[in-house]
Amino acid sequence: MAEATASREWNIRGSEKGDDGFFEVRWSPFVKADKYRITSSAPALGGIVELYWRDLAGALNQFGLQRSWYGGVRATLRERTDPELERDPRRLSILEAHKDEIYYRYSLSESSADMDDVMFFLMTTLFPGSDATGHSGRYQHIHLREVEPEELLHK
Numbered sequence: 001m002a003e004a005t006a007s008r009e010w011n012i013r014g015s016e017k018g019d020d021g022f023f024e025v026r027w028s029p030f031v032k033a034d035k036y037r038i039t040s041s042a043p044a045l046g047g048i049v050e051l052y053w054r055d056l057a058g059a060l061n062q063f064g065l066q067r068s069w070y071g072g073v074r075a076t077l078r079e080r081t082d083p084e085l086e087r088d089p090r091r092l093s094i095l096e097a098h099k100d101e102i103y104y105r106y107s108l109s110e111s112s113a114d115m116d117d118v119m120f121f122l123m124t125t126l127f128p129g130s131d132a133t134g135h136s137g138r139y140q141h142i143h144l145r146e147v148e149p150e151e152l153l154h155k
Helices: 002-007 035-041 072-081 089-097 112-126
Strands: 012-017 020-026 030-032 047-054 060-068 102-108 141-147
Touching (some): 020 112, 030 035, 035 072, 047 112, 112 141
């Protein structure tokens, strides 16, 4: 029960001032991807998921960013970390090449519009020029602050 309570701390919080939206993304700790751990501990709630692979120098390299709604974070992680379920050739090649070094983190949200705005900000910031998802249209400017836990979970 402590894990379920803690996972709700890892969420997206939003506020507005005038025409600006302000978001705080509180990320979960990084967790080594394992389908059994995902099934037993990742929440079936909406949110945003980031996927990473660890290189030989120990650095985490991001290879995925996705919002999840239906089926929640759990379903998205199961699909995006299992080579038998992943359909995207680029992500599949990373999963196969780094199968024992895949990590994830997530932040939960009950608001589809908030996830749209956060995804828009992250995509345009992390992957400029990519086909960014659209924002909600509620704000003239979107501001984002990320809060990251210090720990890396290996269990």
